[in-house]
Amino acid sequence: xxxxxxxxxxxxxxxxxxxxxxxxxxxxxxxxxxxxxxxxxxxxxxxxxxxxxxxxxxxxxxxxxxxxxxxxxxxxxxxxxxxxxxxxxxxxxxxxxxxxxxxxxxxxxxxxxxxxxxxxxxxxxxxxxxxxxxxxxxxxxxxxxxx
Amino acid sequence: xxxxxxxxxxxxxxxxxxxxxxxxxxxxxxxxxxxxxxxxxxxxxxxxxxxxxxxxxxxxxxxxxxxxxxxxxxxxxxxxxxxxxxxxxxxxxxxxxxxxxxxxxxxxxxxxxxxxxxxxxxxxxxxxxxxxxxxxxxxxxxxxxxxxxxxxxxxxxxxxxxxxxxxxxxxxxxxxxxxxxxxxxxxxxxxxxxxxxxxxxxxxxxxxxxxxxxxxxxxxxxxxxxxxxxxxxxxxxxxxxxxxxxxxxxxxxxxxxxxxxxxxxxxxxxxxxxxxxxxxxxxxxxxxxxxxxxxxxxxxxxxxxxxxxxxxxxxxxxxxxxxxxxxxxxxxxxxxxxxxxxxxxxxxxxxxxxxxxxxxxxxxxxxxxxxxxxxxxxxxxxxxxxxxxxxxxxxxxxxxxxxxxxxxxxxxxxxxxxxxxxxxxxxxxxxxxxxxxxxxxxx
Numbered sequence: 362x363x364x365x366x367x368x369x370x371x372x373x374x375x376x377x378x379x380x381x382x383x384x385x386x387x388x389x390x391x392x393x394x395x396x397x398x399x400x401x402x403x404x405x406x407x408x409x410x411x412x413x414x415x416x417x418x419x420x421x422x423x424x425x426x427x428x429x430x431x432x433x434x435x436x437x438x439x440x441x442x443x444x445x446x447x448x449x450x451x452x453x454x455x456x457x458x459x460x461x462x463x464x465x466x467x468x469x470x471x472x473x474x475x476x477x478x479x480x481x482x483x484x485x486x487x488x489x490x491x492x493x494x495x496x497x498x499x500x501x502x503x504x505x506x507x508x
Numbered sequence: 509x510x511x512x513x514x515x516x517x518x519x520x521x522x523x524x525x526x527x528x529x530x531x532x533x534x535x536x537x538x539x540x541x542x543x544x545x546x547x548x549x550x551x552x553x554x555x556x557x558x559x560x561x562x563x564x565x566x567x568x569x570x571x572x573x574x575x576x577x578x579x580x581x582x583x584x585x586x587x588x589x590x591x592x593x594x595x596x597x598x599x600x601x602x603x604x605x606x607x608x609x610x611x612x613x614x615x616x617x618x619x620x621x622x623x624x625x626x627x628x629x630x631x632x633x634x635x636x637x638x639x640x641x642x643x644x645x646x647x648x649x650x651x652x653x654x655x656x657x658x659x660x661x662x663x664x665x666x667x668x669x670x671x672x673x674x675x676x677x678x679x680x681x682x683x684x685x686x687x688x689x690x691x692x693x694x695x696x697x698x699x700x701x702x703x704x705x706x707x708x709x710x711x712x713x714x715x716x717x718x719x720x721x722x723x724x725x726x727x728x729x730x731x732x733x734x735x736x737x738x739x740x741x742x743x744x745x746x747x748x749x750x751x752x753x754x755x756x757x758x759x760x761x762x763x764x765x766x767x768x769x770x771x772x773x774x775x776x777x778x779x780x781x782x783x784x785x786x787x788x789x790x791x792x793x794x795x796x797x798x799x800x801x802x803x804x805x806x807x808x809x810x811x812x813x814x815x816x817x818x819x820x821x822x823x824x825x826x827x828x829x830x831x832x833x834x835x836x837x838x839x840x841x842x843x844x845x846x847x848x849x850x851x852x853x854x855x856x857x858x859x860x861x862x863x864x865x866x867x868x869x870x871x872x873x874x875x876x877x878x879x880x881x882x883x884x885x886x887x888x889x890x891x892x893x894x895x896x897x898x899x900x901x902x903x904x905x906x907x908x909x910x911x912x913x914x915x916x917x918x919x920x921x922x923x924x925x926x927x928x929x930x931x932x933x934x935x936x937x938x939x940x941x942x943x944x945x946x947x948x949x950x951x
Contacts, residue, residue: 438849438850439848439850439851439876439877440850441876443828444828445827445828445830453656453660454652455652457652467650467652469647469650469933469934470931470932470933472814472934472938473810473811473814473843473932473938476814476815476841476843476844477843477844477847480841480844485844485845486827486828486830492652492655492656492659493525493527493649493652493654493655493659494525494527494649494655494818494837
């Protein structure tokens with residue numbers, strides 16, 4: 362189990378300091394918040410040993426062409442680019458800081474609209490840090506027709 | 509599909525992620541989270557044992573449909589209260605969901621929804637606290653500060669304290685109800701509906717397990733406390749979730765009088781001689797194609813959750829050329845693709861049940877648009893071995909309740925022209941803040 366009080370704070374702070382890459386940082390943030398799961402090496406544990414997620418090219422969200430038009434469109438217009446995008450994430454806070462991550466501010470009265478905005482900006486296949494919800498490392502959203 | 513196939517012997521599910529619920533139940537030492545690997549909130553042998561017991565007589569189509577007579581009767585009674593509750597429909601729908609599920613669980617018609625009939629205040633108390641428990645769980649999940657305080661610093665926040673109080677109240681009520689049921693069962697005074705209830709079957713299975721068990725760990729029977737916990741979990745989960753789905757369906761019906769007429773015609777062609785809904789029409793969705801398409805469209809444009817599945821893989825997995833290491837968690841965005849302009853005819857925000865008619869589905873075959881017809885998109889209950897065990901019962905409740913309302917009333921929404929204008933928020937699920945609706949009796 363997580364240690365309570367000061368030791369827990371120290372453990373979390375140590376993980377934050379040891380998070381040297383963005384992948385590590387996300388992994389550390391999620392692990393710092395999770396229950397009693399041992400920290401695997403590939404998820405950015407304190408022992409180094411990081412095995413970052415391998416990605417193919419095309420991580421630039423600005424190149425996406427998601428349409429917001431409500432007019433009739435042909436299914437041939439469907440964006441079949443499934444490049445993986447890592448939404449920026451911070452230790453402990455995950456991707457919940459909008460100016461850092463680029464996702465809309467958390468708002469329970471706009472979840473549907475925000476889900477569309479995230480997909481429009483980051484595409485079909487992305488990872489994001491969600492404190493308390495992510496396991497292992499990233500809270501990864503996979504929305505693949507094939508998989 | 510690939511992710512679900514990589515889940516391993518003990519699949520992951522949403523319940524594991526509900527840390528506020530786990531925290532609150534741990535605080536009261538509930539049997540359902542006690543023991544090896546967080547029991548029902550984990551994924552070890554204990555999860556499997558509880559899940560197997562719970563889903564028997566519930567998940568299969570035959571089991572779920574067996575409860576339809578009770579659900580229909582409860583819906584008939586609940587519908588009578590709609591006009592008197594038009595100013596506070598959200599609370600009314602919580603009570604309707606409770607009435608229908610207690611008909612399943614206990615075989616009792618409690619009539620909590622209709623304010624014109626006497627109601628045991630204990631039942632109202634249960635509805636209030638069950639709603640608070642599930643809604644506060646959802647709100648905590650979306651609160652990074654609550655996650656940090658509770659999980660990192662191990663400091664119980666106000667939200668968790670409120671959940672603990674609600675859990676204590678609802679557990680006490682559930683225990684009392686089960687004891688009363690058990691006493692009636694032993695005295696041989698159960699009604700026919702009670703004898704057909706989930707609890708009657710569960711108690712028989714419980715007794716059989718106790719008699720058949722040996723001292724070995726493998727066939728350890730469910731104990732009485734765990735049985736109370738299982739019933740509590742189902743009752744609590746049944747209130748705020750089903751009512752959210754019903755609320756959206758009601759919104760779309762009220763905003764589309766022409767569709768109400770079509771639904772009514774379809775239902776009236778399938779009534780019993782006594783003028784009631786027949787269980788037979790709900791056993792096959794093809795019997796009520798327009799109602800089926802209507803609810804499918806309601807789920808597309810106003811889903812009760814946008815992320816319907818969370819799964820964790822137990823080995824490295826390659827997705828679209830990317831290797832994701834084991835122990836990563838996946839979410840399935842069920843909403844965005846169903847609102848994708850390039851995949852839909854016309855305005856994706858337009859409410860149009862005809863998208864789901866067989867001809868329209870056939871037209872999409874072989875095109876990128878056919879993705880929206882994949883079974884993973886059709887409902888909010890997740891997939892695989894961790895699919896919501898009450899999913900079929902819940903959908904039967906929604907079908908029956910909406911049908912009954914439409915048979916009983918002309919429903920109108922005078923204050924809004926489109927569902928997109930109606931505010932919503934996260935309760936147990938995404939739920940509209942229902943405006944006052946007009947219910948004009950048809951009989």
